[in-house]
Amino acid sequence: MIRPITPFPTGAIKQIEGKSIVLTGNDIDTDRIIPARFLKCVSFDLLGEQVFADDRKELKGEHPFDLPINQDASILVVNENFGCGSSREHAPQALMRWGIRAIIGKSFAEIFFGNCLALGIPCIKASEKIIESLQQSITSNPGDFIRINLEELSISDSSIKYNVLMDPGPLEMLKSGAWDATSQLINKRSEILEVMKNLPYLNNFKY
Amino acid sequence: MSSKTLYDKVWDLHQVSQLPGGSTQLFIGLHLIHEVTSPQAFSALSEKNLAVLSPERTFGTVDHIVPTLNQNRPFADPLAEEMLSTLEKNCSTYGIPFFGIGSGKQGIVHVIAPELGLTQPGMTVACGDSHTSTHGAFGAIAFGIGTSQVRDVLASQTLAINKLKVRRIFVKGQLRKGVYAKDLILHIIRKLGVKAGNGFAYEFSGPAIESLPMEGRMTLCNMAIEGGARCGYVNPDQVTFDYLKGRMHAPKGKDWERAIAWWKTLSSNENAIFDDEISFDANDIVPTVTWGITPGQSIAINESLPQSTTFEVKDRPITEEAYSYMKIEPGGKIEGLKIDVCFIGSCTNGRLSDLREAASVAKGNHVADGIKAFVVPGSEKVALEAEEEGLDKIFLEAGFEWREPGCSMCLAMNPDRLEGDQISASSSNRNFKGRQGSASGRTLLMSPAMVAAAAITGKVSDVRHFLKDDSNS
Numbered sequence: 001m002i003r004p005i006t007p008f009p010t011g012a013i014k015q016i017e018g019k020s021i022v023l024t025g026n027d028i029d030t031d032r033i034i035p036a037r038f039l040k041c042v043s044f045d046l047l048g049e050q051v052f053a054d055d056r057k058e059l060k061g062e063h064p065f066d067l068p069i070n071q072d073a074s075i076l077v078v079n080e081n082f083g084c085g086s087s088r089e090h091a092p093q094a095l096m097r098w099g100i101r102a103i104i105g106k107s108f109a110e111i112f113f114g115n116c117l118a119l120g121i122p123c124i125k126a127s128e129k130i131i132e133s134l135q136q137s138i139t140s141n142p143g144d145f146i147r148i149n150l151e152e153l154s155i156s157d158s159s160i161k162y163n164v165l166m167d168p169g170p171l172e173m174l175k176s177g178a179w180d181a182t183s184q185l186i187n188k189r190s191e192i193l194e195v196m197k198n199l200p201y202l203n204n205f206k207y
Numbered sequence: 208m209s210s211k212t213l214y215d216k217v218w219d220l221h222q223v224s225q226l227p228g229g230s231t232q233l234f235i236g237l238h239l240i241h242e243v244t245s246p247q248a249f250s251a252l253s254e255k256n257l258a259v260l261s262p263e264r265t266f267g268t269v270d271h272i273v274p275t276l277n278q279n280r281p282f283a284d285p286l287a288e289e290m291l292s293t294l295e296k297n298c299s300t301y302g303i304p305f306f307g308i309g310s311g312k313q314g315i316v317h318v319i320a321p322e323l324g325l326t327q328p329g330m331t332v333a334c335g336d337s338h339t340s341t342h343g344a345f346g347a348i349a350f351g352i353g354t355s356q357v358r359d360v361l362a363s364q365t366l367a368i369n370k371l372k373v374r375r376i377f378v379k380g381q382l383r384k385g386v387y388a389k390d391l392i393l394h395i396i397r398k399l400g401v402k403a404g405n406g407f408a409y410e411f412s413g414p415a416i417e418s419l420p421m422e423g424r425m426t427l428c429n430m431a432i433e434g435g436a437r438c439g440y441v442n443p444d445q446v447t448f449d450y451l452k453g454r455m456h457a458p459k460g461k462d463w464e465r466a467i468a469w470w471k472t473l474s475s476n477e478n479a480i481f482d483d484e485i486s487f488d489a490n491d492i493v494p495t496v497t498w499g500i501t502p503g504q505s506i507a508i509n510e511s512l513p514q515s516t517t518f519e520v521k522d523r524p525i526t527e528e529a530y531s532y533m534k535i536e537p538g539g540k541i542e543g544l545k546i547d548v549c550f551i552g553s554c555t556n557g558r559l560s561d562l563r564e565a566a567s568v569a570k571g572n573h574v575a576d577g578i579k580a581f582v583v584p585g586s587e588k589v590a591l592e593a594e595e596e597g598l599d600k601i602f603l604e605a606g607f608e609w610r611e612p613g614c615s616m617c618l619a620m621n622p623d624r625l626e627g628d629q630i631s632a633s634s635s636n637r638n639f640k641g642r643q644g645s646a647s648g649r650t651l652l653m654s655p656a657m658v659a660a661a662a663i664t665g666k667v668s669d670v671r672h673f674l675k676d677d678s679n680s
C-alpha cells in the first residue's frame with residue numbers, strides 16, 4: 001500500500017491533530033517495533049514499511065498498523081514502558097515514516113523517549129485510567145480524531161478532554177522548537193573548550 | 208535529589224551549559240561508534256555541512272553485522288559489506304580511529320573499549336547502543352544514545368540530556384559457587400522489574416559488588432538497561448585500577464599516579480544522598496534462568512514456573528503472552544527443559560573470564576547429540592588470549608564450534624540465527640520475541656557456565672552439579 005506522505009516535524013510543536021490508532025500491551029520493545037534484520041541499512045528511508053514487521057506477519061492483516069481504517073492515523077495510543085530495549089533510533093524513525101506524529105501512553109522507555117524527542121515526536125504520558133478510557137473509546141470509534149494541545153497539556157477526542165503529562169524540559173524543547181538540538185550545541189564552542197580545559201583526564205590528570 | 212554520589216560528581220564536571228528547554232548540555236569524554244547506528248548520523252553531518260569537533264575522542268569498530276565463520280572481505284552479505292565499508296569511509300573522512308577486522312583490536316564495542324583502556328573512571332561515555340551502560344563498571348557515567356544524538360556528539364562532543372535520579376542497589380553477602388554476576392543481575396531485574404530503572408542511574412555497591420572482578424562488574428552494568436536504568440555504575444577501587452594498569456590507552460608514568468589520586472576522589476561519599484536505596488543479599492541468589500520474553504521473566508533453577516495468578520493483575524497479560532510464545536506451561540520446572548542451540552558470547556558474557564568459566568564446565572564432557580553449540584569471543588584480543596590458554600581446544604574437543612569475534616546470535620544481524628521455534632540457551636542479554644533471528648525463536652538467558660552445562664546435557668541444567676569443589680574459587 002502506498003501511504004500518503006505527510007511532512008516530518010519541523011519548528012515549534014504546540015498542537016498536533018490527527019486520526020488515532022491503538023496498540024495495546026505493556027513492554028513493547030524496539031525489537032518488535034523494528035526487528036534487527038531491518039537495521040541492515042545505511043539510511044532510514046525504507047523503515048516505514050517495515051514497522052512491526054513480525055507482529056504484522058503473525059496477525060495476517062489484523063494488526064492495527066494493517067487495518068485499512070488506520071492507514072492515515074498519526075497519533076498512537078499505547079500502554080506502559082513502550083519502546084523498551086535497544087537504543088535503535090530506527091524504531092521511532094520507522095514509526096515516524098509510517099505516519100506517527102505523537103504517542104500517548106502510560107510510560108515510555110527513556111532512550112526511546114529521547115530518540116522521539118530528537119525527531120520532534122512528543123511522547124505524552126497519561127494516567128492508566130485515561131489511557132484505558134481513550135483506548136476504549138477509540139476501539140469503539142476507530143480512527144477517532146485526537147487533538148493534542150501542548151500549551152495546556154491536554155488531549156481531546158470527539159467527546160472528552162483529558163489532562164496529560166510531560167516533563168517540563170522536553171515540553172519546553174518541543175514548544176520552542178529547540179528539540180533539534182544540534183545548532184544550540186555547536187554554538188557553545190567556547191563553553192565546550194572551557195570544560196575540556198578543566199577535565200583531569202584531558203589534562204594529564206591535574207585536578 | 209541525589210548529592211555527592213559518583214554520578215553527581217561526574218555530571219557536574221561535564222556540564223557545559225543549561226539549554227533553553229531545561230536540559231543540560233553535557234560533554235562526552237569517550238564516544239564509541241559502530242556500523243549500525245552511525246551511518247545516518249554521518250549523512251546528517253554532511254547534509255548540514257558540519258565537521259566533527261573532536262575526532263580523537265571518538266573510536267569506531269565493527270561488531271553487529273560481522274560473520275563469525277568467514278570474515279574475508281567482501282562479506283558474503285552485500286548489505287553487511289555496505290555497512291562496514293560505509294563506516295570505514297566515514298572514519299577515514301573525519302579522521303576517527305577505527306579498529307577493523309584483523310587489527311587485533313576489533314570486537315564488540317563494549318568489550319574492546321575497556322580492554323584497550325579507553326574506558327576510565329570519571330568519564331562520560333556515549334555510544335549508539337543501549338548496552339553502553341557496561342562502561343559504568345569503571346565508575347564512568349555511560350549510556351546509550353540514538354542516532355540523532357550520535358550526530359550531536361560528532362558535531363559538538365556534547366549532548367542535550369536530562370539528569371537522572373540515582374538509586375543505590377546495595378548487595379551484601381557473597382555470591383556462592385556456581386552463581387555469577389549474570390545471576391545477580393537477572394535476580395535484581397526479576398525482583399525490581401524491567402521498568403523500575405526508568406529515570407534512574409543504578410549505583411551497585413556493597414560487599415558482593417566489591418568482590419566482583421572487573422569483568423563481572425561489566426556484566427552487571429551491561430544489563431542495568433534491561434532493568435530500565437540507562438546507566439549503571441560501580442565506584443572505582445583497587446580492582447578497577449589493577450585492571451586498567453598497563454592497558455594501551457590507560458595513563459602512564461606520572462599521569463598514572465595522578466590518575467589514581469583523582470579517581471579515588473570520585474566514589475560516592477559516605478554521606479552521599481540517593482534518591483532511592485534497595486538492598487539484596489547475594490547469599491540468597493542461585494543460578495537464574497529466564498523463561499519468558501522479557502529479561503525480568505526469570506526464575507531460580509530449582510523453582511517451578513510461576514502461575515500467572517501470582518503476578519499483579521497488570522503483569523498477567525505479558526505473563527500469558529510469554530507462556531504462549533515460549534510454548535511452556537506454568538507449574539513445571541525449568542530444569543530439564545530441552546534446548547536446541549547454545550550460544551556463548553555477547554557484550555554481557557563474551558569476555559575471557561566468561562569463556563574460562565564455560566570451558567571449565569565443558570572440559571572432559573561432550574555436547575549432547577543434536578545440539579548446536581558455539582562460542583563467539585567478544586573481541587580479537589579475547590580470542591587470542593583464550594587460544595593462548597587453550598580454551599579453544601577444550602571447546603572444540605567438547606564439540607562446541609569456535610568462531611570469530613562479533614555480536615553474532617545476540618541479535619542475529621549476521622548469519623548466526625535460530626530457525627523456526629528453536630530454543631536457545633544464551634549468555635546474551637535479551638530474550639525478546641524474535642531477538643535471535645527467527646520470528647518464533649525462543650531464548651533462555653543464563654550465565655555462560657550454565658549455557659555450557661545445558662550444551663552438555665541438552666537440557667537446562669544446574670551448573671552447580673558440574674563444579675568440583677576446587678573450581679570456581
Ligand code: SF4
Pocket residue numbers: 270271315316317336338553554555613614617618635636
Ligand atoms: S553483543 Fe548484543 S547487546 Fe551487545 S552490542 Fe552486540 S548486539 Fe548489542
